[in-house]
Amino acid sequence: MPFKLAVVGEVGRGELSYKQAQRRYGIQGRSTVLSWCRRYASQFVTFQAGGSTSPVGTHAVDPTPEQRIKRLETALREQKKQYEKQLKDSTDLNLLLRTMLQVVEEDHGIPLPKKSFRRPFPSWRMKKD
Numbered sequence: 001m002p003f004k005l006a007v008v009g010e011v012g013r014g015e016l017s018y019k020q021a022q023r024r025y026g027i028q029g030r031s032t033v034l035s036w037c038r039r040y041a042s043q044f045v046t047f048q049a050g051g052s053t054s055p056v057g058t059h060a061v062d063p064t065p066e067q068r069i070k071r072l073e074t075a076l077r078e079q080k081k082q083y084e085k086q087l088k089d090s091t092d093l094n095l096l097l098r099t100m101l102q103v104v105e106e107d108h109g110i111p112l113p114k115k116s117f118r119r120p121f122p123s124w125r126m127k128k129d
Contacts, residue, residue, distance in 0.1 A: 007033060008040045025063055026070030 007025060010016045011033065016024065018033040027033055063071065104110050 004036050005040055008037050011037055012041065023074060024071055026067035 007021050007027075011018050011021050018037060021027070021033045022030075101112055105112055
């Protein structure tokens with residue numbers, strides 16, 4: 001009951017939509033959070049009217065290990081999508097820059113010197129004993 005009221009409280013305050021709450025806490029049913037909101041909204045309003053946003057004696061509820069795993073997996077998927085997009089953008093930029101250099105060399109006859117490593121990087125040097 002305290003967990004349900006905490007979720008209803010977050011949705012009621014507008015901190016989360018019911019779908020976001022479902023994803024954050026790993027709640028399986030599609031309409032579970034929505035039905036909790038309908039069922040317990042009157043209790044949440046009562047507690048709010050008393051000056052508290054959550055029931056008396058209720059503290060932040062720690063998610064279960066399954067809920068925490070689900071939340072971490074979701075965050076990992078989102079991060080992976082972000083990294084894949086950054087990689088694609090970098091690859092596209094690299095292709096664009098190489099094409100521009102090729103156009104300058106071929107169409108305008110301007111030879112662009114290739115950088116060569118005339119001296120090795122400091123980290124490549126062999127240390128003498």
